[in-house]
Structures are given as structure tokens and as C-alpha cells.
Amino acid sequence: MSALQLLLETTVKISALLGPALVVVSVWRFPSAASRHWVLAVAVTCALVLPFLVAVGPTWSAPSYFTPVAAVWSVPDGGSFIGGGMQAVTATTGPGPAPAGAPAPTVVPPGGGPSGRFPVASTLVTVWMLGVGLGLAVLLVRLVRLRWISGPSQAVVSGSWRSMADEVGSQLGLRRPVRLLQSRHPTMLATWGILRPRVVLPKGAQRWEPARIRVVLAHELAHVRRQDWLLHLFGELLCMVQWFNPLAWAARSRLRAEGELACDDEVLRLGVRGPDYATELVDLVRVLRTPRAHSSPAVAMARPSGFERRITAMMNPTLRRQPLLGQARLGVVAAALLLTVPLGILAQGAAAGLSGVVTDQSGRGWADVRLVLVPAGSSTRVATLTLKGDVQVLADEVRITEDELRLEELEKRALSGDDGVAVEIKRRLAAPGEEGGIYASTTDAAGRFAFEAIPPGDYRLSVQRSGFEPIEQAVTLGAGQQATQDIALRLAAVQEHIVVSVTSRAPRVTVADPEALARTQQALATERLQPPVKVRDVAPVYPASRRDQPSAAEVRLETMVTAAGVVEVESVVIQVDPDLLTPVQPEFARAAVEAVRQWQYEPTRLNDVAVPTRMMVTIDFAGS
Structure with missing residues (x-):
């Protein structure tokens, strides 16, 4: 499978995974924000795993009911072809006239070939890689900036912040130690880290009232307990890989919003009144608001985005604020896996294709070269028969089975000048069937050939051109694969x-x-x-x-x-x-x-x- 095909297939399957998740959290209003956040978190995580399942996982090929059937190549009456080697010309006898109706030779100028076609597939892949590289660079810059801001910060090991952090952490059931860092930045209030989480406090936070300290720590430590920073990074990585997919950006934005609402619910469940929490949050947003707040990859409590929705949720006493319990969480994971695994391993039996260029030993393309694809392991035998006499018949794709006329007998009758064998040959022209059809292509003036709408599978590719050695190669085409294989002809003896x-x-x-x-x-x-x-x-x-x-x-x-x-x-x-x-x-x-x-x-x-x-x-x- 080519890079572009892998990208397109992955995009479609990721969209099929994120779309239902976004619909569920939009329609599912009664459960808590933590429940909606869990659904999005599982969907985003599965979306990141999906490309690996598509690329390296086992494949289950489903039948395709919309694959066009390729017709078997046939040659008009009067065509002729002598495969194999050249015959030397003796000048003492002189050459005979050219056969009537023979095609005029085509001269290909130097440099002719497929280079004249705009490489759409490679260009799209290059643009995608540039987007991924830009997204990765932006993420790295943000992480470096976060590290640079928190680098000179001092650890808070005592005082009201430390004692309050231990108390709130115990109430939240937090078992991991959390470092408190006092930064010199006046608007830096954020939480980040996975194995060693840390809460970075802004300059002047020592002078805050105990009520505000409790609200801030409850919210930030709720992020730590819920591993929101890791899930936030998953959303960033998904948008980096799927930067062109609006569903990825929508899932990332909604994941952040539901995460903030879930942490707000944790604060309210600790006994903080909704109006008091809303007052503190409004003051924090006013004090800590900065145009560059969105550029940090850390989890920020006072982020302006979604602020109005958060205030409305705090003031609504009828909303459910309980987190999703163990069995329900496992049920969401199981439902996501039931959708993700089939999407990852499912490969519809889509038609494949094979294209390339046939060149001679000097690298120039050759026109009118006949190429035949025969399914590997089938009972089909491909023969090129030239009949003597004025009327010559070419039959490539002659299907000979054990119960039918043997190939050697057919050749013998043809070479003996029995013109009646032409009718027998035409009757036995192969057609696509249960055993797979035989497909053929002829190169154009630049030496290009293309097989389209070919069922996936193993094939034998046979190449014949008068004056050159016949070539036979094994070709494997995957579902939906558009393979490229160039052929170099060698002069026949x-x-x-x-x-x-x-x-x-x-x-x-x-x-x-x-x-x-x-x-x-x-x-x-x-x-x-x-x-x-x-x-x-x-x-x-x-x-x-x-x-x-x-x-x-x-x-x-x-x-x-x-x-x-x-x-x-x-x-x-x-x-x-x-x-x-x-x-x-x-x-x-x-x-x-x-x-x-x-x-x-x-x-x-x-x-x-x-x-x-x-x-x-x-x-x-x-x-x-």
C-alpha cells in the first residue's frame, strides 16, 4: 500500500471513529462532564492507535461489491506478433515488404516518459509531511518554552500552599507526590507532567487568600489525578498527524473543554459553593489572562476559552457531577475497541492497479509493448500463436484445461497452417471468472502502461516485444494498492x-x-x-x-x-x-x-x- 493510500484510508477510518464520539458527547447531555470526557479520551487514544493497526496489523479482506470488472484484452483480427528473438537480415536476398496495416514506428524523444505527468500522489504526501513537521516543531517549541519558564522556578516545600496541597490531594485520593513550583512569570498557572507531575504557580501567589488557594489546588490536582496532561498531549499528536482533518481539531477542542468542566465538578464535589467558585474563577481569569495563554501545552485553569460555559455549569445545581465508575468506563473502552479493531484490520477487497514504464537498455520508453497479468496458481496457460498464411491470428489468453485441447496440439495445428484453428482459439478466449481473468495492457508512445480495476492477489506479469527477451515477473497487489513497477527490456539473441x-x-x-x-x-x-x-x-x-x-x-x-x-x-x-x-x-x-x-x-x-x-x-x- 502506498503512502497516500495509507494516509487516505487512515483518515477515513479515524473520521469514522471520531465522528460518532463527537455526536455522542453532543447529544449525551445528562451524564456528567467526566463521562463525556472519558468518551472523547478513549476515542482520541484509539484514533492514535488506528494508523498502526492499518499499517502493520493483520488484515481481513472484505469482498467488494463495487469493484469494476476489467475486460479481457483482445486483439483485432489481422494482428500479428512474433515473440522472442530477432532474425538477422541477409542483405543478399533483400527484405520483403512491410505487412499491410502494420503500425508506423513511434520515435520517442530523449527524456520522454512519465516525467511529463504531474506527480499528484507524491506531492500530496510531501505536503502532508510538511504539515506534520510544522506541527511537531510548534509542539516542541511550546514544550521548550514551558520548560524555560518553569526552569528557574523554586520548589514550594512548606507554607500554606504545601499544607493545602497535601490536604486536597488526600481528599481527591491522589497517591502520587506533586511538586509545587513558584515561578517568576506573573501569569503562569498550569499543571504538567506524567510520572512527576508539577503545578506551576504564578508570581505573587503567596499573597492569595486561603479560599482561592484551595480552589486552585483542587482544580489543578484534579487534572493530575485524571492524567489530563497525557490526554492533552494525545489530542495534540492527533492534530499534528491529522492536521487537515477538522474532526481531529474538533475532538481536541472538545476534549479540553470537557476536561476543564470535569475538574470544575471535582472542585464543587469537595464542598466549594458554585457562586464562590465562579467568583474566584472570574478574578483569576482577569488577573492571569494573557494573549499567549493558548500557546502553552500545559493544562491551564484560567484559560479564557469556554469560560462562559464553565460559569453556567457551576451555577446550575441540577447537573450531574459524578465521575464515570469502573464498569461504565470499561463499557466505553469495550465499545471503542469493537469499533477500532475492525476498522484497523478491515481492508475491503478494493480493486488494485499496476502501472509503470517499459524502457530499453538505453532508458528510453518503448511503445506497443504488450503486458499480460495472469493470476498465479491458476490453470490458465498463456500462449502466443502465429498462424501461417495470409490471415494471421494472435491469441494471448488462451485458457487450456486438462479436459480441453492440449496447448501442444493447438500449436501443432496452428503451425501446420490449419486456419480453422482460429475459430477454436477465439472460442477459448479467457474471460474473468471464478479462477480470475487475464488482464493485458499495451504501452503508449512514452512506454507507459497501466492495469486498472484489478482484483487484489498474486499475479505473473509477462512482457513481450519483438526483438527483446520475454520477461516474466511475480507481482503481488494488495487491496486498493496502486503499485508501480518499471520494466527494462533486454535485446534478444x-x-x-x-x-x-x-x-x-x-x-x-x-x-x-x-x-x-x-x-x-x-x-x-x-x-x-x-x-x-x-x-x-x-x-x-x-x-x-x-x-x-x-x-x-x-x-x-x-x-x-x-x-x-x-x-x-x-x-x-x-x-x-x-x-x-x-x-x-x-x-x-x-x-x-x-x-x-x-x-x-x-x-x-x-x-x-x-x-x-x-x-x-x-x-x-x-x-x-
């Missing part, structure tokens, strides 16, 4: 087959006629891939030592036609005695090598540049 009779007793040298050579080169001038043209041919001679008792022998030579047109013999394949491991008839190999080394070619030209080409030479010495 040139094939030469010669039969030498016993009567061949003297070297026969044939040199290309200049006019015939000129006509051949002119006919090939428009082709991007021009096969080698033999300009000097030397026929092998039947060995004299074998003429009295002739015997059949086959010699295969692996050679290289260099960019200068010279033939270099790289290896010789001949019959070997299995016991002695020595050549049975070395005379035939010497005769073959001696002749082939004297051949000369106009070299293969790729994009108008001479390139070396492998050549496989098979020489059959007749036995009679």
Missing part, C-alpha cells in the same frame, strides 16, 4: 540455423551486394531497433576426416556480434562422451567455429546507436 551437407567440401564466401545492402538499410532506417545485417557469409565445410563415414552432428555456438560487426565466439556446445567427458566429434566444432568467425555484419542499431548483440548459431551437419 539473434538466431541463425545452418544445414551443412556432406558435399560441402570448399568454403563458399558470399559478400553482400552494395545495392541490396543499401535497400535493406533504407527499409530499416525508420525502425528504432534494427537487426544486424549480414554482409559477409562463409559457409561451414564438412570435415574431410568424416566424409568417408559421414555422421550427423549438431554444433551450437554462443557468439556476440560486436558494435563493429565482428563475430566473437564465446562458447561451443557439442556432444560429449559421458564417461570421458571429451568431445565426441571435435572436427565438427572446429569447422563451425572457423566459418562463423569469418562472418561480418552491419551491427544491431538501437535508437540509431550500434550496440553488441548476442547470437545463437545452430549448425546441423547432415549424416548423408
Whole structure:
């Protein structure tokens, strides 16, 4: 799955999690603020875990009922294709005319290819990463600023603040020690920290009345007991990752607001009267209000946002202020997990795609290259059959099963010139079915190809282009994945087959006629891939030592036609005695090598540049 697909899928699933939570806390008015805060806290925490479930968790693929079915590729009548290697052209015979209706070769300018398309996916991912980086930088700056402000603060170890903190902490059931810090900042009143929580007091707080001290400590220590600062950081991280998602910002804002209301309820449950608490809060907001109060990541009691709602809640004696009890809290967690886990592991069987560029060894794209995707492990066999005669039929995607006509028999009938086999081939063209269809694509002028609306699964990708080696690769496509795979073509080997009779007793040298050579080169001038043209041919001679008792022998030579047109013999394949491991008839190999080394070619030209080409030479010495 690509980064953009992961981001989009995660966003949709996070929205599906946060949306119901926001609806619940908006409609659920009767329970206390602590209950609504717990629902939002669980939803935000699950939303942070959800991307990890989507990325690395187990996947359950659900069937997709809206996936478009891709049609099987078919080739119009009259098309032809010869896969595999090139055939060298002999200039002495001259080339034949081009087949009627053959497509004109397309010349791709240097640099042509997919670079002309605007990279939308990578651009969107880059913008998202920049947003995440900016959010992370802002959060770090705020944390550093908080540390810088509280750094020179002095610990409060005695006096009215310390004794009141111990008393209120005992009433709230707080078991962890909380540090009180006296800062030099005149408006700094906040709580932060997880393992070692601390309450930072503003300058001049020593002169506050005991009633105000009790209200402030009750509110701040309630934040400590409820771990609000950790949940506040979760909200910040969610907005940092989902900075473009309005539901993330709404959840963060509502989480803060409900947290303040829940702590206000804790203060009222300790016996503080609502009007008295409201009076103290109004005075604190007036004294501590600062334009930069919102920039601190700490939990601040006198934050102006939501102030009116808090005052209204304090003055309403009918509101429920009890916290959510253990079983109810577990019920909210269980409900959130029942929604989060399926969302995390659910991967709808959405259609996948595969795209890329087919290039030659010089890096330039190639047009009209046929690519076929076949489901791995299926009983489908893909065959390319060229029928002899005026009418040629191409059948790629021929489905052959055990009970049907065997592929070898079909090939035999096709090569024997039986035109009636075309009807049988067309009848057996594959179509998407239970075993999965066969999909194909053809490259455009820049060498680009694309398979769209492909069911996820394992496939074999086959690539064929005349003059190049066929390629077959394994491809795995996940649900909704848009994979990219570029293909580099390699020149196929040139094939030469010669039969030498016993009567061949003297070297026969044939040199290309200049006019015939000129006509051949002119006919090939428009082709991007021009096969080698033999300009000097030397026929092998039947060995004299074998003429009295002739015997059949086959010699295969692996050679290289260099960019200068010279033939270099790289290896010789001949019959070997299995016991002695020595050549049975070395005379035939010497005769073959001696002749082939004297051949000369106009070299293969790729994009108008001479390139070396492998050549496989098979020489059959007749036995009679």
C-alpha cells in the first residue's frame, strides 16, 4: 500500500471513529462532564492507535461489491506478433515488404516518459509531511518554552500552599507526590507532567487568600489525578498527524473543554459553593489572562476559552457531577475497541492497479509493448500463436484445461497452417471468472502502461516485444494498492540455423551486394531497433576426416556480434562422451567455429546507436 493510500484510508477510518464520539458527547447531555470526557479520551487514544493497526496489523479482506470488472484484452483480427528473438537480415536476398496495416514506428524523444505527468500522489504526501513537521516543531517549541519558564522556578516545600496541597490531594485520593513550583512569570498557572507531575504557580501567589488557594489546588490536582496532561498531549499528536482533518481539531477542542468542566465538578464535589467558585474563577481569569495563554501545552485553569460555559455549569445545581465508575468506563473502552479493531484490520477487497514504464537498455520508453497479468496458481496457460498464411491470428489468453485441447496440439495445428484453428482459439478466449481473468495492457508512445480495476492477489506479469527477451515477473497487489513497477527490456539473441551437407567440401564466401545492402538499410532506417545485417557469409565445410563415414552432428555456438560487426565466439556446445567427458566429434566444432568467425555484419542499431548483440548459431551437419 502506498503512502497516500495509507494516509487516505487512515483518515477515513479515524473520521469514522471520531465522528460518532463527537455526536455522542453532543447529544449525551445528562451524564456528567467526566463521562463525556472519558468518551472523547478513549476515542482520541484509539484514533492514535488506528494508523498502526492499518499499517502493520493483520488484515481481513472484505469482498467488494463495487469493484469494476476489467475486460479481457483482445486483439483485432489481422494482428500479428512474433515473440522472442530477432532474425538477422541477409542483405543478399533483400527484405520483403512491410505487412499491410502494420503500425508506423513511434520515435520517442530523449527524456520522454512519465516525467511529463504531474506527480499528484507524491506531492500530496510531501505536503502532508510538511504539515506534520510544522506541527511537531510548534509542539516542541511550546514544550521548550514551558520548560524555560518553569526552569528557574523554586520548589514550594512548606507554607500554606504545601499544607493545602497535601490536604486536597488526600481528599481527591491522589497517591502520587506533586511538586509545587513558584515561578517568576506573573501569569503562569498550569499543571504538567506524567510520572512527576508539577503545578506551576504564578508570581505573587503567596499573597492569595486561603479560599482561592484551595480552589486552585483542587482544580489543578484534579487534572493530575485524571492524567489530563497525557490526554492533552494525545489530542495534540492527533492534530499534528491529522492536521487537515477538522474532526481531529474538533475532538481536541472538545476534549479540553470537557476536561476543564470535569475538574470544575471535582472542585464543587469537595464542598466549594458554585457562586464562590465562579467568583474566584472570574478574578483569576482577569488577573492571569494573557494573549499567549493558548500557546502553552500545559493544562491551564484560567484559560479564557469556554469560560462562559464553565460559569453556567457551576451555577446550575441540577447537573450531574459524578465521575464515570469502573464498569461504565470499561463499557466505553469495550465499545471503542469493537469499533477500532475492525476498522484497523478491515481492508475491503478494493480493486488494485499496476502501472509503470517499459524502457530499453538505453532508458528510453518503448511503445506497443504488450503486458499480460495472469493470476498465479491458476490453470490458465498463456500462449502466443502465429498462424501461417495470409490471415494471421494472435491469441494471448488462451485458457487450456486438462479436459480441453492440449496447448501442444493447438500449436501443432496452428503451425501446420490449419486456419480453422482460429475459430477454436477465439472460442477459448479467457474471460474473468471464478479462477480470475487475464488482464493485458499495451504501452503508449512514452512506454507507459497501466492495469486498472484489478482484483487484489498474486499475479505473473509477462512482457513481450519483438526483438527483446520475454520477461516474466511475480507481482503481488494488495487491496486498493496502486503499485508501480518499471520494466527494462533486454535485446534478444539473434538466431541463425545452418544445414551443412556432406558435399560441402570448399568454403563458399558470399559478400553482400552494395545495392541490396543499401535497400535493406533504407527499409530499416525508420525502425528504432534494427537487426544486424549480414554482409559477409562463409559457409561451414564438412570435415574431410568424416566424409568417408559421414555422421550427423549438431554444433551450437554462443557468439556476440560486436558494435563493429565482428563475430566473437564465446562458447561451443557439442556432444560429449559421458564417461570421458571429451568431445565426441571435435572436427565438427572446429569447422563451425572457423566459418562463423569469418562472418561480418552491419551491427544491431538501437535508437540509431550500434550496440553488441548476442547470437545463437545452430549448425546441423547432415549424416548423408
